[in-house]
Amino acid sequence: xSTRRGEEAAWRVVQEGFDPAREHEMxxxxxxxxxxxxxRGALDTPLPGSRADLYIxxxxxxxxxxxxxxxxxxxxxxxxxxxxHELVSLPFxxxxxxxxxxxxxxxxxxxxxxxxxxxxxxxxxxxxRYRFEDGSGRVTTVETLxxxxxxxxxxxxxxxxxxxxxxxxxxxxxxxxxxxxxDTDHPHLTAxxxxxxxxxxxxxxxxxxxxxxxxxxxxxxxTRIGADGxxxxxxxxxxxxxxxxxxxxxxxxxxxxxxxxxxxALAAVGALRWxxxxxxxxEHEAAWAGFWRRADVTVAGSPATEQAxxxxxxHLRIATDTDPRTSVAARTLTGRAYEGHVFWDxxxxxxxxxxxxxxxxxxxxxxxRHRTLPGAREHAAQLxxxxxxxxxxxxxxxxxxxxxxxxxxTTRKTIPIFTGTEQIHVTADVAHGVWCYWEATRDGAFMRxxxxxxxxxxxxxxxxxxxxxxxxxxxxxxxxxxxxxxDVDDNAYTNWMARLNLQRAAQAARxxxxxxxERWDLLVGRLGIEREEVEEWRRVGETLFVPQPDxxxxxxxxxxxxxxxxxxxxxxxxxxxxIDRLFEWDRTNAMQVIKQADVLMLFHxxxxxxxxxxxxxxxxxxxxxxxxxxxxSPAIHAGVAARLGLGEDAERYWRQSLWxxxxxxxxxxxxxVHAACMGATWQALVFGFLGLRFDGPVPRxxxxxxxxxxxxxxxxxxxxxWRGQRIPVAVSRQEPA
Ligand code: BGC
Numbered sequence: 001x002s003t004r005r006g007e008e009a010a011w012r013v014v015q016e017g018f019d020p021a022r023e024h025e026m027x028x029x030x031x032x033x034x035x036x037x038x039x040r041g042a043l044d045t046p047l048p049g050s051r052a053d054l055y056i057x058x059x060x061x062x063x064x065x066x067x068x069x070x071x072x073x074x075x076x077x078x079x080x081x082x083x084x085h086e087l088v089s090l091p092f093x094x095x096x097x098x099x100x101x102x103x104x105x106x107x108x109x110x111x112x113x114x115x116x117x118x119x120x121x122x123x124x125x126x127x128x129r130y131r132f133e134d135g136s137g138r139v140t141t142v143e144t145l146x147x148x149x150x151x152x153x154x155x156x157x158x159x160x161x162x163x164x165x166x167x168x169x170x171x172x173x174x175x176x177x178x179x180x181x182x183d184t185d186h187p188h189l190t191a192x193x194x195x196x197x198x199x200x201x202x203x204x205x206x207x208x209x210x211x212x213x214x215x216x217x218x219x220x221x222x223t224r225i226g227a228d229g230x231x232x233x234x235x236x237x238x239x240x241x242x243x244x245x246x247x248x249x250x251x252x253x254x255x256x257x258x259x260x261x262x263x264x265a266l267a268a269v270g271a272l273r274w275x276x277x278x279x280x281x282x283e284h285e286a287a288w289a290g291f292w293r294r295a296d297v298t299v300a301g302s303p304a305t306e307q308a309x310x311x312x313x314x315h316l317r318i319a320t321d322t323d324p325r326t327s328v329a330a331r332t333l334t335g336r337a338y339e340g341h342v343f344w345d346x347x348x349x350x351x352x353x354x355x356x357x358x359x360x361x362x363x364x365x366x367x368x369r370h371r372t373l374p375g376a377r378e379h380a381a382q383l384x385x386x387x388x389x390x391x392x393x394x395x396x397x398x399x400x401x402x403x404x405x406x407x408x409x410t411t412r413k414t415i416p417i418f419t420g421t422e423q424i425h426v427t428a429d430v431a432h433g434v435w436c437y438w439e440a441t442r443d444g445a446f447m448r449x450x451x452x453x454x455x456x457x458x459x460x461x462x463x464x465x466x467x468x469x470x471x472x473x474x475x476x477x478x479x480x481x482x483x484x485x486x487d488v489d490d491n492a493y494t495n496w497m498a499r500l501n502l503q504r505a506a507q508a509a510r511x512x513x514x515x516x517x518e519r520w521d522l523l524v525g526r527l528g529i530e531r532e533e534v535e536e537w538r539r540v541g542e543t544l545f546v547p548q549p550d551x552x553x554x555x556x557x558x559x560x561x562x563x564x565x566x567x568x569x570x571x572x573x574x575x576x577x578x579i580d581r582l583f584e585w586d587r588t589n590a591m592q593v594i595k596q597a598d599v600l601m602l603f604h605x606x607x608x609x610x611x612x613x614x615x616x617x618x619x620x621x622x623x624x625x626x627x628x629x630x631x632x633s634p635a636i637h638a639g640v641a642a643r644l645g646l647g648e649d650a651e652r653y654w655r656q657s658l659w660x661x662x663x664x665x666x667x668x669x670x671x672x673v674h675a676a677c678m679g680a681t682w683q684a685l686v687f688g689f690l691g692l693r694f695d696g697p698v699p700r701x702x703x704x705x706x707x708x709x710x711x712x713x714x715x716x717x718x719x720x721x722w723r724g725q726r727i728p729v730a731v732s733r734q735e736p737a
Contacts, residue, residue, distance in 0.1 A: 010303040013119040024670035031334040032126050035321030036153035038333025044096045044144050052092035055333040058326040060084040060395045061188035062211035070337050076403035083211035084396045087340025088188045093250040094146050101169035105132045121310045124288040139165040150287035156250040163243040173234045175222045201230030206262050217261035219269040222248040295357040301714035308658045312678035324367030335672020341393035344426040345676030347433030353682045355440045356720040369430045370450045372398025380461050387460025392423045418486035422479040428497035431458045452508045459505030459537040462498045472545040482594040488558035492547040502541030509534045553617030555599050566592045574627045594626050596633035604636045635680035639688025651710045657681045698727050706733040
């Protein structure tokens with residue numbers, strides 16, 4: 001019995017009670033979504049100041065200067081007039097207000113006895129339960145359930161049950177979507193009159209985004225079970241102990257969907273019969289069950305680990321779908337940090353999860369990069385180069401939207417941001433993603449139509465960006481993964497990745513030329529590739545300087561890193577959002593303090609390329625100098641430490657990464673969950689603790705690694721998609737005889 005309870009608990013995330021100060025963080029954690037849209041997990045009656053937002057993938061608008069960037073304190077004011085700059089927040093579609101004889105059920109005012117928010121990961125639904133007691137001692141229980149359908153991405157479902165425990169007075173349910181404060185809460189939106197007649201009982205809201213000129217329509221229809229007709233507001237009296245039950249359909253369409261959104265939303269909401277509600281919910285749950293068959297990881301001995309892994313997988317799933325026009329924003333559709341921008345986070349940190357669980361999603365993420373090649377070409381040209389340089393931060397067109405400076409809200413102090421022009425490794429990261437997809441799927445159609453073009457255009461960028469030295473090529477003035485240093489030369493990670501990009505492009509070009517010469521000729525013609533260019537990629541790749549281990553086995557992060565001032569970090573200087581360091585950027589630039597795994601990224605991505613003693617020497621050197629100012633860092637350390645058998649480090653970093661959002665480790669989950677960290681945590685498990693390798697006909701774990709697991713794990717099991725098959729992977733810890 002207790003085991004069963006434990007098993008069930010590992011499929012749920014539960015919040016008991018209520019703390020207004022943590023409400024924004026809870027809203028991020030309890031988001032429901034389906035990749036097309038995400039709705040933050042606000043209470044059904046959002047509190048004043050709540051960030052009860054609905055986000056729709058791909059719906060961006062011009063920057064609103066009053067909204068924060070990556071942290072609440074960071075503002076980015078100057079951003080020009082690019083119309084697709086910032087993810088647009090739309091009104092909360094699940095809002096209800098309940099009055100018991102004119103007294104609103106209010107968490108801030110009235111005494112409440114119970115509040116429980118339960119995210120059911122298995123079913124992809126959020127349930128809330130409230131018990132209120134008003135000044136006259138009337139007790140009312142409210143239970144709601146909501147989800148964003150995983151089957152029909154335009155549809156959200158909500159159920160509401162109100163039980164009048166000890167009273168029999170008129171009870172009002174008002175389910176109107178709150179659009180009163182558009183100016184302050186949804187500044188990108190202008191309300192539009194409905195272009196079509198709205199049937200009685202249905203609510204329709206139409207909006208236009210200011211600069212991007214998207215039209216969005218949200219239609220809502222609610223009924224009381226057992227009553228005839230639909231309506232937004234109901235006033236009902238039930239006997240003592242009686243329960244009022246309501247159901248709501250919400251449909252969401254935008255002009256990006258290739259339809260006129262208002263009629264589409266109305267038609268969709270109108271076509272649904274109430275008798276279908278249970279079936280629609282069951283289909284949604286069946287879709288989630290299918291996802292879990294592909295993505296679940298069991299960890300015998302540690303239900304808490306399973307629960308957190310499922311929470312992460314849940315969020316990775318609701319972050320995206322198979323729309324090739326969009327990718328995954330750093331904080332997904334759960335919050336507004338980083339303005340909804342797409343980073344290297346996708347290809348390097350999240351892609352392996354999708355590759356081995358939902359390869360169709362992995363493909364669409366790379367197709368997004370293909371579709372944004374025009375923006376990447378423009379960016380390369382702006383940097384004075386050829387080919388395509390992906391934007392460090394991008395939205396829908398691939399245009400670079402990285403801020404050039406950040407202003408601290410409190411002091412108005414400004415800091416320059418160098419990443420937009422210098423953090424060019426993202427270009428090779430995308431190319432690496434293409435290669436990993438190819439390796440994992442052998443999807444020849446993708447490679448022919450999409451992959452080779454990305455590899456070729458990115459290789460052209462590197463061939464023009466690498467500078468010839470006396471004997472070798474160099475890459476100067478970059479920012480590596482460690483963003484505390486800019487204008488550095490020969491960053492080991494960047495150069496390694498660029499070399500690989502060049503080599504793989506040459507290899508892919510040869511492959512296409514041999515396999516489908518007419519296709520290659522077309523590409524050559526369309527891109528204007530000169531015959532000698534492929535040879536140039538190979539030659540530059542071969543002669544590009546890539547820092548090698550020195551006599552101590554150390555790889556220098558960039559030229560001159562070892563000469564910088566060396567000051568060990570105190571424990572309390574770690575795991576903070578990088579506010580102080582960024583504002584001391586000139587000082588940090590001169591010190592051996594790094595934000596996140598940089599050289600260590602190479603051991604993570606290419607474990608076979610480095611001997612254990614080299615990995616160990618570098619881990620020992622860089623780990624104490626890393627402050628983990630980025631959530632991307634701990635999982636990489638966990639995986640590398642697991643390889644090295646540094647059990648304590650591996651477990652510590654693993655825990656930090658695994659529970660980063662559930663424990664609000666960085667103190668900024670209020671602005672959205674950390675998707676790259678979630679993907680990296682999965683990788684630390686699969687590639688670090690299981691030591692999975694792809695060097696045979698099927699992926700295989702290294703059983704010996706089990707000896708280095710966190711102490712409570714007994715066995716780990718999962719399935720991996722690999723070249724059209726699903727490969728079961730199961731490893732147990734050998735008990736001492
Ligand atoms: C990290 C980057 C990351 C970005 C978005 C930054 O703090 O340094 O590596 O891409 O956050 O997650």
